[in-house]
Amino acid sequence: MSTPGRSSPPDGDAALRAVTGLAARLSGTVVVGIALFVLWQAWPALQAVGPLRFVTDAGWHPLAQPAQFNLLPMLVASVAVTLGAMLLAGPLGLFTAIFMTDYAPPALARLLRGVVELLAGVPSVVYGLWGLVTLVPLLAAWQPPGASLLAGILVLALMILPTMVLASHAAIAGVAAEHRLTVAALGFSCAGSLWGVLLPAARAGLCGALLLSTTRALGETMAMLMVTGNVARMPDSLFAPARTLTANIALELAYAMDRHRAALFVGGLLLTALVLALVRLARGLGCAWRHA
Amino acid sequence: MRDRLSAVAAWGAAGMVLAAFAWLIGDVLWRGLPGLSWQFLVSAPADAGRAGGIASILLATVWILAIAIGTALPLGLATAVWLAEFGHRQPRLQGHVNHALDVLAGVPSIVFGLFGNAFFAVTLGLGFSILSGGLTLACMALPILVRVTGAGLQAVPAELRQGAAACGLTQWTTLSRLLLPAALPALLAGTLLGIGRALAETAALIFTSGYVDRYPGSVFDSARALSVHIYDLAMNVPGGERNGYASALVLVALILCINLATHALARGWQRSMS
Numbered sequence: 001m002s003t004p005g006r007s008s009p010p011d012g013d014a015a016l017r018a019v020t021g022l023a024a025r026l027s028g029t030v031v032v033g034i035a036l037f038v039l040w041q042a043w044p045a046l047q048a049v050g051p052l053r054f055v056t057d058a059g060w061h062p063l064a065q066p067a068q069f070n071l072l073p074m075l076v077a078s079v080a081v082t083l084g085a086m087l088l089a090g091p092l093g094l095f096t097a098i099f100m101t102d103y104a105p106p107a108l109a110r111l112l113r114g115v116v117e118l119l120a121g122v123p124s125v126v127y128g129l130w131g132l133v134t135l136v137p138l139l140a141a142w143q144p145p146g147a148s149l150l151a152g153i154l155v156l157a158l159m160i161l162p163t164m165v166l167a168s169h170a171a172i173a174g175v176a177a178e179h180r181l182t183v184a185a186l187g188f189s190c191a192g193s194l195w196g197v198l199l200p201a202a203r204a205g206l207c208g209a210l211l212l213s214t215t216r217a218l219g220e221t222m223a224m225l226m227v228t229g230n231v232a233r234m235p236d237s238l239f240a241p242a243r244t245l246t247a248n249i250a251l252e253l254a255y256a257m258d259r260h261r262a263a264l265f266v267g268g269l270l271l272t273a274l275v276l277a278l279v280r281l282a283r284g285l286g287c288a289w290r291h292a
Numbered sequence: 293m294r295d296r297l298s299a300v301a302a303w304g305a306a307g308m309v310l311a312a313f314a315w316l317i318g319d320v321l322w323r324g325l326p327g328l329s330w331q332f333l334v335s336a337p338a339d340a341g342r343a344g345g346i347a348s349i350l351l352a353t354v355w356i357l358a359i360a361i362g363t364a365l366p367l368g369l370a371t372a373v374w375l376a377e378f379g380h381r382q383p384r385l386q387g388h389v390n391h392a393l394d395v396l397a398g399v400p401s402i403v404f405g406l407f408g409n410a411f412f413a414v415t416l417g418l419g420f421s422i423l424s425g426g427l428t429l430a431c432m433a434l435p436i437l438v439r440v441t442g443a444g445l446q447a448v449p450a451e452l453r454q455g456a457a458a459c460g461l462t463q464w465t466t467l468s469r470l471l472l473p474a475a476l477p478a479l480l481a482g483t484l485l486g487i488g489r490a491l492a493e494t495a496a497l498i499f500t501s502g503y504v505d506r507y508p509g510s511v512f513d514s515a516r517a518l519s520v521h522i523y524d525l526a527m528n529v530p531g532g533e534r535n536g537y538a539s540a541l542v543l544v545a546l547i548l549c550i551n552l553a554t555h556a557l558a559r560g561w562q563r564s565m566s
Contacts, residue, residue: 012463012464016467021374022370023366023367023374024370024374024375024385024391026367026371027368027371027392027393027434028393030397030431031392031393031399032392034399034403034404037407037410038410038412041406041410059346071341091305092305092309094305095301095302095304095305098298098301098305099415100306103299103303103306104306108306112309114314115309117352118317118548118551119316120318121488121492121547121548122547123491123492123494123519123544123547123552124492124495125492125494125495125519125520125526125540125542126320126540126543126544128523128526129522129526132526132527133319133533134319157392158312158316161309161312185312185458191295191298191299192294194298195294213397215400218400219399219401219403220400221400221401221402221405222495222519222523224527225523226523246400246402250402253409253499264406267412268402271402273400275398275400276395279395279398
């Protein structure tokens with residue numbers, strides 16, 4: 001619809017806009033496609049077994065007659081390792097980030113940053129290998145069998161530490177620049193400025209860091225598969241073996257058929273719902289959310 | 293008093309992070325180096341991976357990465373171009389696409405594995421194959437490619453765009469002659485980051501590209517990526533630890549090189565923009 005005196009855009013531009021627009025729509029559809037497809041695959045189980053039985057059955061015995069599909073032990077294990085890891089990595093990551101902005105000599109801060117970035121790049125299967133070969137035998141010597149919730153918590157804490165450090169460092173460094181001089185001029189002590197001004201000012205970024213790390217921890221598969229022992233029972237102590245939701249899928253998808261297979265997709269659906277709920281929570285709390 | 297306490301906590305935390313790092317990397321080096329040699333890199337695995345090397349595994353990894361990046365890069369680049377150059381004309385759609393990509397970045401990798409297995413391997417009939425694995429990884433790498441490339445495009449100074457418009461250049465010419473060359477380092481950095489993520493991924497590959505450790509003959513063959521090889525040696529092969537650690541060392545070294553290259557690119561890019 002070109003009006004006189006205004007030339008219509010050249011054909012090349014129209015094509016460019018159309019092609020890139022198509023690509024953008026396709027990219028936006030991927031996540032919807034994944035969600036619908038996983039739901040569709042889970043549907044037979046949701047319909048035949050009913051959502052309630054996934055938390056009320058006597059246990060997880062998908063091959064028994066009649067089959068039982070209680071996902072609760074796996075859900076509890078997933079939440080327990082995630083909470084435990086956050087309790088360790090949260091404060092440790094925060095204080096390391098504070099160290100990098102406030103206490104470290106520049107050279108040491110740079111070294112630490114390099115180290116943390118390297119740790120962030122180490123694949124989860126390598127953390128799992130280290131946990132399996134080095135950490136689990138140590139724990140086994142102390143509290144057999146070694147492969148346990150505790151092993152999962154320790155490995156997971158180490159894995160999400162880099163995310164926690166880098167995201168909180170970005171949050172604190174972001175506000176430090178604008179507040180530092182003011183705070184110094186007002187004669188605050190070092191800790192006073194930190195706890196009274198900088199951390200409250202950075203709270204949106206810090207809460208984002210915390211929740212981002214939590215979603216990473218909840219979704220971790222390989223390391224949990226390798227160090228937690230994979231017993232599908234409700235864990236009754238820190239030293240008991242457990243099986244996370246993610247490990248449950250990885251362990252059984254290879255041979256699962258029909259309703260059993262669909263039940264694994266229900267587990268995937270539950271996991272996705274948990275992660276999305278955390279993302280929602282982050283937005284609701286006004287957290288700065290950034291996938292680093 | 294509070295000053296002292298904060299300082300002790302900060303130094304203590306940093307010390308613990310450094311110690312944990314030294315333990316992990318030291319362990320991989322100490323157990324991995326004895327098994328590492330030129331022969332290890334160029335010979336095929338034997339005896340379920342206990343003996344021999346990782347040549348076929350490395351080849352399979354490259355094939356899977358090539359499929360993943362070959363699919364995700366054009367799609368991600370076109371998406372980033374639309375978001376940066378055309379999206380403002382359809383703000384609702386732009387918001388939806390941005391939101392969808394953010395959610396996609398948060399989906400756990402095992403869910404990508406479930407999806408890839410059900411969609412690419414079963415529904416599309418590709419089976420356990422390099423193609424299934426590569427396409428699954430392409431979905432995973434898409435958000436980071438779009439984000440980093442988009443940041444590069446947005447960082448191009450507005451004067452460049454205005455100048456191009458004032459000269460009467462078409463958008464296509466502006467994009468191909470001015471914006472993309474200016475954003476090239478960011479594009480490369482995004483690609484490298486995507487490759488790094490894909491290299492590290494295991495859970496999404498076990499049920500899509502599979503376990504077969506032979507040399508792949510075509511993209512329809514099942515093949516074993518390096519990360520899956522490490523997992524298999526550690527969990528399923530008694531006595532596979534030595535080669536597992538050597539493979540882990542190779543993987544960590546590869547990812548370290550990629551990260552260093554990304555950093556160098558990003559630094560050069562920031563310098564050229566400021």
